[in-house]
Amino acid sequence: MYIVIYEFRVKENCDHKFIDSWKILTNLIQKYEGSLGSRLHKQKDLHYLAYAQWPSKEIFENLGKKLPESASEIRKKMKDLCEEIKTLHHLEVIEDLLKKN
Secondary structure, eight states, X not given: OEEEEEEEEEOTTOXXXXXXXXXXXXXXXXXHHOOOEXXXXXXXXXXXXXXXXXXXXXXXXXXXXXXXXXXXXXXXXXXXXXEEEEEEXXXXXXXXXXXXX
């Protein structure tokens, strides 16, 4: 399993629109690109972290080749709602002891 961690600094009064865009884009990536999904965490006001899970590094590296055109518009909207977006880490899972639902 492969993990990517992102940091988002959202523009003032854009939290709800950002979260909505993030959810739509994440669902599209999961449906069309094989992502295992993502979790969005709030650090503090206007600061968020996302933890995205992939079956492998290779699947992650091919991201974007299968997405519908609408994903580009949603990605642009999400970027426009942010002051800054950073990719903090690319990680390979060694052991997974998270409880499964």
